[in-house]
Amino acid sequence: MPNLLYAQSGGVTATINATASAVIASVRRHPDRIGRVYAARNGIIGVLRERLIDTRHESDEAIAALAHTPGGAFGSCRFKLKSLEQDRAHYQRLIDVLRAHDIRYFLYNGGNDSADTSLKISQIAAQLGHELHCIGVPKTIDNDLAETDVCPGFGSVAKYVAVSTREASLDVLSMAESSTRVFVLEVMGRHAGWIAAAAGLAGRKDGDPPHIILFPEVVFDEARFLAAVKDAVERHGYCTIIASEGVRGPDGKFLAEAGTRDAFGHVQLGGVGPLIADKVRAAHGYKYHWAVADYLQRSARHIASRTDLTISRKVGAAAVELALAGQNAVMPVVRRLSDRPYRYAIEPAPLSAIANRERKLPANYIRADGFGITAAARRYLEPLIAGEAYPPYVDGLPDYVRLKNRAVKPRLPAYEV
């Protein structure tokens, strides 16, 4: 019987393992159709190195527990394959590995780079005559995939950021009379302000925090920003600021450009929070605090959105069904049917419509002054953070599972990447 390979790619999320859990559980319901579920150790790198994991050794309980465990249980990677021409040897190797292990179903769980990789693998498989059903499975906290209403993983980081904004703002408000008046929370979002926008959910009425959101989509205007901070402090006594890591100045450069680059060649960011806070101090002398949530925001399974968790599981199950239905080069995506109550359908979309595209925050989600969200944004975002989905706790800590991750014996010569 043919086997299925599942791999995780790119930055992990609080719910990517919930997708993995659903994939494996779904295959286990089809013992007549699919033999084994292999997982690649560290994403596509693991396929190239023929470092596969045999998930047969994991109990049903362990697979169920994956659904409440953050991070990427099989390891992820940042590794971008180039074009079929430039990286021919890699693509050839991938097909060799799939063939050697009789893998006819490949489920690649990632963002738009991974959708591109999946698409190319489906093409090379056809060229080389290896029957393969390539299914992209969506995941990214950035929420920037085309074709889908929402990206699995986003709802949970959105909830984390909205909850943290509300909580920290109550703290600042308490201290503002004689101490801290300005609080800056730096959140992820290099090119798209979806995560920063979610912080806006923390406020319900005029004057509620956050008072200022800095989006990557809005050019940072220092004078206007500093005036808005002063106005908030004078009117409300304090000012909560949400800063996207990807805020850019009029020169088009990231405010906090650190100089270092990651494996994809993306500039590694960090530090716009303290930078913004210092600008406020220099201009107005207000005492400030700043926080950088970084990985805490995308691994915070303890405050995951139930809606996000459900969607993350559904796309996993749908990916298996699409594969079994003979589909290829598609991704199960979310189509919204109504806002409130939130209703949606999971449907296949072609990978060619998703690969390498990037969905930015629509202009009508950003308030006219550029520092907040609109009612339309709220209508879009609110259902995505709805519901809680707490993990089980032992001795005060979430009881996250660690899989056995038992290796499959390689059948091919070693291959270095």
Add this chain to the structure above:
Amino acid sequence: MPNLLYAQSGGVTATINATASAVIASVRRHPDRIGRVYAARNGIIGVLRERLIDTRHESDEAIAALAHTPGGAFGSCRFKLKSLEQDRAHYQRLIDVLRAHDIRYFLYNGGNDSADTSLKISQIAAQLGHELHCIGVPKTIDNDLAETDVCPGFGSVAKYVAVSTREASLDVLSMAESSTRVFVLEVMGRHAGWIAAAAGLAGRKDGDPPHIILFPEVVFDEARFLAAVKDAVERHGYCTIIASEGVRGPDGKFLAEAGTRDAFGHVQLGGVGPLIADKVRAAHGYKYHWAVADYLQRSARHIASRTDLTISRKVGAAAVELALAGQNAVMPVVRRLSDRPYRYAIEPAPLSAIANRERKLPANYIRADGFGITAAARRYLEPLIAGEAYPPYVDGLPDYVRLKNRAVKPRLPAYEV
């Protein structure tokens, strides 16, 4: 009938309002003994300014909801009164205000500075012939108060830090093969490493994160630290580092105050987290991420410890009982009776034994290599993070209460501070 005044002081916590809730609810059960509960707006500053809040206007439901609301509902302050001689006018004014509103019970909810203030107020009241029962009520995430097993507020920040450490470490582990290998989480604790120590609870067995904890109590030895990072990365593939904001170098100065410059010659902004991370990159070239939890850690009511919440409420109720029993210049503290199950008694301790003292992490809680916690520390800390106490949610967000905070009409001339 005499009235009671409650005030919040210093940095707020996820559970200080739970103490306030218990104080007010307890007084409401004694309508025959105490007239009104006034709250000072912004702590002792509010008393000096005669800005009092009449809590009669808050419903029982609102007072109950305070128990799940972080921050300081009446405002807090950073304002330290000096000696009775130096600040004579302030102390005289405080007594004038208490007298003007027939306040015979004063409950001051804070740390060791506030215990000192409470003690001095009890002394001046006696000198000036105003009958007053001064009760200190403990609160501080720093967990540095003498006489008590634990400080209300600490268990919740400890839980937040331990949970976040476990979660973020799963993220780093997933990424380490081809991307981030080192993760630094900066936590609060300027002089005592209690919060950093709590991160150690995230690991159960050898090799579990956090791999390195940097305590304020241990002089930072850069060479030994960098060797430990390398060792962790080589043995486990990644390294999670918890850095107390109060880490100091051999010169006794905070590392974060070192005035370091980045590659472009700009003074590096921000705390010890990014600084430590950059040292690792410079020495080993590992890709890193860092987070600074800042206010998020102490306002995270969404992940409060049930044990902490219970203690926070009990000290509030006990403070009222002590006041009614005619005690003065005492604080209800926690005496541990057993570790597991955690059993404790709430008992009065004299403010004179608490004022201006600071309890550091005992030497036997720090591992011999200085980078971790011992079994004794674990035995102490584990019960403090036990149990969850989730707030109610509406539309995906915690439903925190905002009180009316209706002002009491002043009876005295204005007084500026």
